[in-house]
Amino acid sequence: RILQALLGLGAGFYIGILGIASTLMIITILYLFFSLDMLKANGTAKALIFFNNLIAFANYAYQGSIDYTIAALITPPIMVGSWLGARTAVSLGPEKLKIVFVIIAVITAIRILFQMF
Template sequence: MPDISLTTLLLLCLAAALAGWIDAVVGGGGLLLIPALLLGLPQVPAAHALGTNKAVAIVGTTGAAVTYVRKAPVSVKTAVRIGLFALAGSMGGAFFAAGISSDVLRPVIMVVLLGVAAFVLFRPAFGTATEARGPVTRARVVTAIVLVGGGLGFYDGLFGPGTGTFLVLALTAVLHLDMVTASATAKIVNVCTNAGALAMFAYQGSVLWQLAVLMAVFNLAGGQLGARMALRKGAEFVRGVLLVVVFSLVAKLAFDQWA
């Protein structure tokens, strides 16, 4: 592990805790944790920051997933199927990533995110118990596996930012879940995709394991708190956090594009 001052270490641990909380509620914790690692460890290659992020995030995501499964009506079987398809999709996306310019993708993603934010704002019932309707049919599950799993998995491998948030929105729309259940399902999918990415980073030796273990403790604590708050406060709380994360993601992408 590189030399890190006590102040930097404490700030990274706090960032890990907050990222765990955000991830557990609505996804998108990487928006905070990756920049924190890059800023806190400027001497470390970017690949090591990404690999360490995955090692930290998978612990908090797994803990949040377990909490959700115990208390929310989640279909683990469906979530794992989507997750495995997302894992395959992410490998395909990573294969094509070298030939795609992120400068081209950022404006498209910003437009999509702003459209999503407008949709959520002007349709207050979206993702609530009153909006969720009907049983989860086989057709919906197949659509979720192929389009949500494969499509967003491909996006995650190709570009990545906001995948967890997109997962919550897509699962809410396709499976007609309330946002709490969609967030719970997304956590299981995230565990699958994080495991695949972490395996690749570990194979390449791009994980700072000592730092990751310490930060993972804080990430797990933040994830547990976030999952419990989401379960207690319900869909409206998740919806509010979702909008904050979406606008934050748009701001970050805009800064990366034009700064």
């Protein structure tokens, strides 16, 4: 339980600061340390990040660091894309989703490394 609490605290802190690849990180933690299959790890990560994002949103809103015009413009297509993506993840199942996850994680890691240098 202590390890799980520390993982949650660390993940939340990281997401609050940057949020880069936060879903990948949360899914990895849930898969490796909580023994969830890839589909449950993905769904659980979405629930966790939803609440985490509410807290981060409140902080950024309080600081005036949100462009509401752009947010209003982009939110509807993001919601549709999220719905389509979730349906696709469920239809793929845990094993195929694991393959997709690894591919996306590798691509994301490479992008982050190239942006650093």
